[in-house]
Amino acid sequence: MITARNMVKKFGHFIANDHLTFQVRKGEIFGFLGANGAGKTTAMRILCGLSAPTSGEISVAGYNVYRQKEKIKRSIGYMSQKFSLYEDLTVRENFRFYGGIYGLPRKRIRERTAYLLEKLNFSHAIDKKIAQIPLGWKQKLAFSIAIIHSPRIVFLDEPTSGVDPITRRQFWEMIYETASREVTVFVTTHYMDEAEYCNRVSIMDQGRIEALDTPARLKEKYQAANMNQVFVQIAR
Amino acid sequence: MAAVTVDHISKHYGSTAALRQASFEVDPGELFGLIGPDGAGKTTLFRILTTLLIPDQGQVRVRGYDPVGEYRKLRRLIGYMPGDFSLYGDLTVEENLDFFATIFDTTIEANYHLIRDIYQQIEPFKRRLAKNLSGGMQQKLALSCALIHKPEVLILDEPTTGVDAVSRKEFWDMLLKLKQQGITILVSTPYMDEAGLCDRVALIQQGQLMKMDAPARIIEAFPKKLWIAKADHPYRLLLDLREWSDLAAVYPFGDSMHLTAHSDDLDETRLKQFLRERNHTSVEVARANPTIEDCFMDLMNQ
Amino acid sequence: MKRFFGFVRKEFIHIFRDKRTLLILFGMPIAQILIFGYVVTNEIKEARIAIYDKSKDAVTHEITDKLLSSDYFRLAKTIEDEQQIEATFEKGDVKEVIVFESDFDEKLHHEQSAQVQILLDATDANMANLLQSYTSGIINDYSRHIKVSSGNMPAIKPKPRMLFNNELKGVYMFVPGTMALILMLVTAMMTSISITREKEMGTMEVLLVSPLKSVQIIAGKVMPYVALAFLNGVAILALGYLVFDMPVHGNVVLLLGETLLYIIMALSLGIFISTVSPTQQVAMFISMFALMLPTMLLSGFIFPIENMPWPLQWLSTIIPAKYFIILIKHIMIKGTGFVFVWKETLVLLGMTAIFIGLSIKNFKIRLE
Numbered sequence: 001m002i003t004a005r006n007m008v009k010k011f012g013h014f015i016a017n018d019h020l021t022f023q024v025r026k027g028e029i030f031g032f033l034g035a036n037g038a039g040k041t042t043a044m045r046i047l048c049g050l051s052a053p054t055s056g057e058i059s060v061a062g063y064n065v066y067r068q069k070e071k072i073k074r075s076i077g078y079m080s081q082k083f084s085l086y087e088d089l090t091v092r093e094n095f096r097f098y099g100g101i102y103g104l105p106r107k108r109i110r111e112r113t114a115y116l117l118e119k120l121n122f123s124h125a126i127d128k129k130i131a132q133i134p135l136g137w138k139q140k141l142a143f144s145i146a147i148i149h150s151p152r153i154v155f156l157d158e159p160t161s162g163v164d165p166i167t168r169r170q171f172w173e174m175i176y177e178t179a180s181r182e183v184t185v186f187v188t189t190h191y192m193d194e195a196e197y198c199n200r201v202s203i204m205d206q207g208r209i210e211a212l213d214t215p216a217r218l219k220e221k222y223q224a225a226n227m228n229q230v231f232v233q234i235a236r
Numbered sequence: 237m238a239a240v241t242v243d244h245i246s247k248h249y250g251s252t253a254a255l256r257q258a259s260f261e262v263d264p265g266e267l268f269g270l271i272g273p274d275g276a277g278k279t280t281l282f283r284i285l286t287t288l289l290i291p292d293q294g295q296v297r298v299r300g301y302d303p304v305g306e307y308r309k310l311r312r313l314i315g316y317m318p319g320d321f322s323l324y325g326d327l328t329v330e331e332n333l334d335f336f337a338t339i340f341d342t343t344i345e346a347n348y349h350l351i352r353d354i355y356q357q358i359e360p361f362k363r364r365l366a367k368n369l370s371g372g373m374q375q376k377l378a379l380s381c382a383l384i385h386k387p388e389v390l391i392l393d394e395p396t397t398g399v400d401a402v403s404r405k406e407f408w409d410m411l412l413k414l415k416q417q418g419i420t421i422l423v424s425t426p427y428m429d430e431a432g433l434c435d436r437v438a439l440i441q442q443g444q445l446m447k448m449d450a451p452a453r454i455i456e457a458f459p460k461k462l463w464i465a466k467a468d469h470p471y472r473l474l475l476d477l478r479e480w481s482d483l484a485a486v487y488p489f490g491d492s493m494h495l496t497a498h499s500d501d502l503d504e505t506r507l508k509q510f511l512r513e514r515n516h517t518s519v520e521v522a523r524a525n526p527t528i529e530d531c532f533m534d535l536m537n538q
Numbered sequence: 539m540k541r542f543f544g545f546v547r548k549e550f551i552h553i554f555r556d557k558r559t560l561l562i563l564f565g566m567p568i569a570q571i572l573i574f575g576y577v578v579t580n581e582i583k584e585a586r587i588a589i590y591d592k593s594k595d596a597v598t599h600e601i602t603d604k605l606l607s608s609d610y611f612r613l614a615k616t617i618e619d620e621q622q623i624e625a626t627f628e629k630g631d632v633k634e635v636i637v638f639e640s641d642f643d644e645k646l647h648h649e650q651s652a653q654v655q656i657l658l659d660a661t662d663a664n665m666a667n668l669l670q671s672y673t674s675g676i677i678n679d680y681s682r683h684i685k686v687s688s689g690n691m692p693a694i695k696p697k698p699r700m701l702f703n704n705e706l707k708g709v710y711m712f713v714p715g716t717m718a719l720i721l722m723l724v725t726a727m728m729t730s731i732s733i734t735r736e737k738e739m740g741t742m743e744v745l746l747v748s749p750l751k752s753v754q755i756i757a758g759k760v761m762p763y764v765a766l767a768f769l770n771g772v773a774i775l776a777l778g779y780l781v782f783d784m785p786v787h788g789n790v791v792l793l794l795g796e797t798l799l800y801i802i803m804a805l806s807l808g809i810f811i812s813t814v815s816p817t818q819q820v821a822m823f824i825s826m827f828a829l830m831l832p833t834m835l836l837s838g839f840i841f842p843i844e845n846m847p848w849p850l851q852w853l854s855t856i857i858p859a860k861y862f863i864i865l866i867k868h869i870m871i872k873g874t875g876f877v878f879v880w881k882e883t884l885v886l887l888g889m890t891a892i893f894i895g896l897s898i899k900n901f902k903i904r905l906e
Contacts, residue, residue, distance in 0.1 A: 035400040036371035135275045162274035162397060162426045164441065165529050166536055169487050176471040191427070192401055196490035197470070215491060226490060228401055228429075235402045286747050288905045307903070308749070316747045322740035326555045327548065338544030339748045381744075 001026050001153055001184040002047060007056035009042050016042040017053070018207040026152075027182040029175060031195045031215075034204030035235040040188055041157070043204075047186070048155055049073050061152050074102065077146035080157035085142055087131040091117070094130060095145060102149035109148070116144040119177075136167030143174055147183070154178065156187040160194065172197050192228035201227070203234050210234045237300060239264040239389055239420040240285065245294030247280050247443075254280040255291070256443045262422060262436075267415045269434030270424040271528070277443040278424040279319060282393045285422070286316045299388055312340070315387030319394045321378040325367030329358055329377055332366050333384060340385030350417070351380040354410050372403030379410065390414065392423040396430065408433050428529035439532050446535040451528055458526040458534065460484070461500060465507060466492040467516040476514045482506075487533060492520075494530055541750065545758030552732065553762055559728065567720045567770050571777050585669055586614035587634040588626050593642035601654070601680055601694075605636070610672050623657065633659050634669050646684075646694065656698040670698045713778035714866035715839030717771060718859035721797070722804045722833050725767045727825035729760050729808035734821040737812075743905065752901050760805045767804070771797040787873025796869065796883065800862045803886050806893035807858070813900035833859040861885045 002024040009017040016039045024030045034040045045051045047060050049069035058065040061075040085094045092113060099109035117123045120140055130138060139159060146154055156175070160168045172194065179185050187198065195201050195215060202212040211218055211234055215227055224230045240262040247255040255277045262268045270278050283289040285298055287307035296303050301310040323332050330344075333355070337344050348355075358373050358380075366377060375395055382390060392411075396404040408430065415421055423434070431437045431451045438448040447454055467473045470488065477486040477493060484496045495507075507521045526534075553559050587605075591598050605611050614632050617623060623635050637655035639645070646652040656673050660666040674696040681694040733756070736742040745755055775793070778784035786793065807829070815821040834840055836850060837859035843851055854860050861882040868874045868882075876883070 035402055036398075038400075136273070158398070162394075164273035164276075164536065165428060165533050166487075167273070172488060173471075173474070176474070180471060190398065190400060193429075193490045197488060231401045232405060235400065283743075283905060286743075288743060288746060290904065311747055312749050314747065316744060318740050318743045320740055322744050324548070324552070324741060325739075326552055331548070331551065335544060335548045336744070336748075339541050339745070339750050341541055341749070 001028070001061060002030075002186065003057070003059050004043075004047075005057040007043070007046065007058050008054045009039075009046060009051070010054045015207050017046070019056070020204075020209055022202055022209060022212055024153075024184055024186060026184055027179050028200065029179050029185045029187065029198045031198030031201035032186060032188045032204070033195055033201055033231060034188075038204040038235070039207045040204055044155060044157060044186075044188065048076060048078055074149075075152050077149065077151035077154040078157075079142050079146035079154070079159055081159065081161040085130045085138060085145065088129060090127050090129050091122070091133070091141060092126045094141070095148060098145045099148050104149055112148050112150075116148065120144060120174075136163050136170075139163055139167065140171060140174065143171065147178060151183065153184040153186060156185065158188055158190060160189065160191065168194075192226065192231055195227040195231070203231060205235050237264075238262060238297075239266070239299060240268075240422065241295070241297040242281070242285075243295040245281075245284060245291040245296060247277075247284065247289065247291050253443050255284075257294070258440075258443075258445050259294075260438055260445060260448050262420060264420055265415065265418050267411060267421045267423070267433070267435045269431055269437040270422065270440055271426075271428060271431050271437050271532070272424075272440035273426050275442075276440045278440060279393055280443075281440075282316075282391050282422070282424060286314055286391055287311060312385075313388045315382040315385065315390045317378050317382040317390075317392045317395055319397065321374050323366040323374060323378055323381065326365060328363050328365055329369070330362040332377060333380055336381040337384045342385050344384065347384055347386050350386055351383050353413060354383075355380045371399045372406070375399055375403060375407060376410075379407075383414070387419070389420045389422070392421065394424050394426065396425055396427060404430070428527065428532055431528040437528070439528075439535060441532075441536055446538075447531070454528060454531050455526055458531050460496040460534070461502070462524050462526045462530060463495040463497075463502065463507060464489075464492050464520075464522050464524040465495060465511065466518070466520040467511060468518045469516070472514075473511070473516060476511070476516070480510060485533070485537065487530075489527075489529075494524070494526075496534070542754055542758055545750070545754065546761045549732070549759055549762045553766070562728065563724055563766055563770070566723070567716075567774055570716050570720060571774060571781075583609065584612040585610060585634065585665075586632045587611045587636060587669075588615040588617050588623075588632045589613060590617035590620075590623060590635060590637045592640040593638050595641075595643040597643045597646060597652075597684075598638040601638070601677060602636075604680055605673065605676055608672075608676060610676075627657070627659055630659075633665060634673065636673065651693045651695060654694060654696045656696055658698060674698065712839075713774065713782065713784045714863045714870070715834075715837070715859075717774045717778075717797075717866065718800070718837060718839065718862045719830070719833050720774065721767050721771055721801055721862075722807075722829055722859060723825070724770055725760075725763050725801050725804035726808035726811065726829050727822065729763050729805055730811035730815065730821040730825055731818050732763075733759055733809065733812035734815050734818045738817050746903065746905070752903050756809055756897070756901065760809065763808075764798075764801060764805060767801045768798060771801065784870060786870050788869035789875060792876055792879075793866070793869045796862070796865050796879070796886075799883065799886050799890070800858070800865075803858055803890040803893070806890050806897060809897040810893045810900065813897050813902075832857050836860070837863055839863060858886060858889050 005021050007017055007020040020043060032040055046053045046058065046065060049065060049072040053065060060072045063071045065072065089097065095113040096109055099112065117126060122137065125133065143159060160171050163171065175185050175187065189195065198215065200212065200214050201218065202209050204210065218230050219227065222230045222233050224233065238261040242258055242260050244257050244259050245255055246253065246257055258281060270281065272278055280289065284291050284296060285303060287303040287310055290304050298310055299313050303310055327335065333344055354376050358376050361369065361373065366374060369377065379395065396407055411421055411423065434451060436448065436450050439446045465473065465477065470491065474486060474488055474493060477483060477495060482497055482502060484498045487494045504521050508519060511519045589602055606613055615626060617626060617635065626632055626635065635657040637657065639653045642652045654677055656670055658666040658670055677694055677696045736745065779786055811821055811824050815824060836854040836857045839859065843854050846854065865879050865882045868879050
């Protein structure tokens with residue numbers, strides 16, 4: 001689904017991404033970890049078609065990041081901690097707006113909205129303004145909206161930051177559920193226990209990928225009890 | 237005398253309650269953690285303590301002063317680091333520190349010993365603009381700025397949010413050192429795993445303090461037996477366990493599931509048998525000690 | 539005091555490191571002056587005029603020749619009867635119509651005096667004024683010339699008449715107007731933005747928790763802008779005086795004093811805006827719509843207040859810039875002293891007091 005070979009991004013003399021090579025498979029939950037300033041955001045922006053790499057062969061959902069940015073944008077969903085729904089619009093209006101952005105027909109938007117809210121058990125609040133909805137629910141709604149156009153890949157940038165522990169787990173269940181329908185999930189997080197929910201994780205440090213494997217194998221390799229210890233060993 | 241006394245304070249914003257009848261005390265020299273998710277009321281509580289907000293109800297004392305009536309005296313005694321660090325991005329590291337020293341009528345030199353351990357880590361970059369620092373370094377600079385006037389009480393609002401695991405660990409090491417210098421520290425965090433580093437913690441959710449105690453005692457007080465289950469396909473494992481009516485709660489924790497049952501008679505054999513019936517492979521089942529996070533979720537469900 | 543200066547120093551750093559602020563502070567006044575300077579150009583080249591010669595004798599021909607050979611004017615039309623004049627102006631073909639009365643030569647030599655009427659389109663007041671003075675200049679020159687050669691004292695009397703804007707509001711307005719506008723923007727907008735910026739960044743929280751008093755915070759934030767705005771004011775006055783020949787007939791100290799008063803008024807307004815705006819955007823928005831547009835449109839800077847419908851006239855009485863412009867014009871052009879401007883000074887003082895009062899009432903020593 002995502003293939004990056006020797007992906008490089010330079011800002012002047014600063015190398016933000018230093019020859020990143022990785023692949024993400026269809027339906028995989030791929031954890032993208034790294035210290036602050038390690039180059040995660042830069043890489044994610046390139047993969048979302050928001051910025052052009054300096055060099056490297058990169059394709060996302062089968063499209064080339066240099067030439068087919070628009071096609072990439074149509075095939076992916078994106079949600080970040082900062083990605084906010086419009087507070088003064090209702091749930092329904094937010095769905096309609098984002099559905100409209102991706103050019104979904106009215107009928108399809110209605111169906112998807114009903115389906116996604118049903119799954120969240122949130123259908124009763126469809127006409128509530130976002131401003132009146134608790135934070136945890138907002139994050140779950142934001143995720144639903146990120147997948148309203150049935151993207152093949154969804155990028156999640158610290159989606160659970162500051163969310164209570166129960167909602168955080170419900171959020172991950174949504175991720176599992178999404179991945180079980182062959183949607184690829186590419187996720188960053190600062191919660192190291194969440195890294196363990198991923199099929200595979202990569203850990204970046206100073207622009208390079210220092211480790212890439214399943215959480216179990218990484219723990220074995222670094223002889224660590226949990227991912228936190230693995231991370232601290234690599235990023236130190 | 238307690239360093240901080242909070243007695244039944246409530247605070248509303250319009251019709252939403254940010255704090256409901258919160259009460260606690262912090263002893264001098266204690267490292268006190270306020271643990272809860274965003275929107276739980278942590279920032280509101282800290283803003284009341286730092287004289288920035290007036291509670292609707294209740295009494296507050298910080299070092300014996302009332303943040304409402306005696307805010308002027310109190311403002312000299314506290315060091316405050318608001319969320320998202322609040323530095324001047326267009327000032328250099330050194331200019332920021334110098335500015336905060338000046339407005340408290342002191343100099344970097346006078347209190348350098350207080351911040352030396354922390355500031356030395358960012359001193360090589362002292363001519364760099366604060367906005368060009370990494371999250372971890374900004375956090376260290378913000379802490380230095382909050383410490384430069386030698387406060388008696390240090391109040392840190394989510395100092396580790398959005399900061400990577402390594403910087404977080406370093407930050408907590410610094411707090412433990414400061415504690416040794418006798419400074420009373422109140423710190424809030426949404427990361428449950430940081431609770432264990434505090435002397436005492438308060439678990440807060442939707443404006444309510446659910447529990448307050450030493451972390452070890454909160455864990456001891458967990459009312460149920462906790463089990464851990466592991467198998468090859470965690471998502472299927474979760475869905476299957478959810479269907480089992482004997483279980484009260486099933487939560488994913490890293491690579492395994494944490495389970496609690498309605499009654500105490502759940503045992504290893506029954507668990508394993510259930511999972512075998514559902515064709516799970518590489519099944520591992522064990523009793524485990526709860527974490528603060530387990531306690532938090534249990535309290536949330538009450 | 540050391541605390542306070544530390545604060546002011548920090549504020550200067552903010553200003554000098556932010557290119558946008560610098561541009562507004564120093565680029566805008568220069569740009570404004572240049573733009574107005576260009577509009578209010580002192581040069582006339584081939585202005586289109588029409589001539590209505592009722593006399594058609596040797597003298598009128600000679601004067602016409604003199605006018606047209608000067609490069610300043612170009613004959614666009616010859617008018618043959620009274621009715622055409624208005625139509626010509628309305629079409630916008632010409633800027634000026636010169637009317638020689640009938641029997642011009644006769645009257646000049648027998649009655650020693652003849653009239654030339656100079657009709658001007660004064661919608662562009664400055665242009666009209668210039669055309670008028672050039673035309674009169676050439677005619678007077680001619681008049682002197684025949685005086686010398688013939689020995690007696692005939693006089694050609696140019697009678698200028700401004701159409702459409704007969705009092706010529708607008709001339710000399712641009713320096714006081716620009717000054718009123720720029721000082722208002724620099725001080726009110728920049729201070730309100732710089733205070734709300736601290737709110738937005740969260741640093742205001744830290745400042746509030748420090749032992750700084752709110753007066754110190756505010757004074758520290760506005761101090762640099764007082765200095766910079768004053769510098770701006772002086773620069774505008776100097777440009778007006780040196781480049782555009784704006785006269786300064788009155789007392790310079792009084793002029794600078796009133797400028798300072800206006801700056802302080804604008805500052806207190808800026809502080810007031812910052813106390814009611816939660817974000818920079820709101821502050822910017824309020825400044826734009828509540829300050830900049832009224833200052834431009836209702837202060838008499840661009841449109842004469844006397845020609846406005848009464849609701850707008852009434853509204854203009856609460857526009858501080860109006861009083862400042864009156865003050866400046868009195869002092870600079872008419873050269874009047876304080877005795878004649880104390881009312882306006884009092885109004886500005888009163889406004890300052892009101893805004894400071896409101897700001898103190900609104901400035902929170904806490905959040906929310």
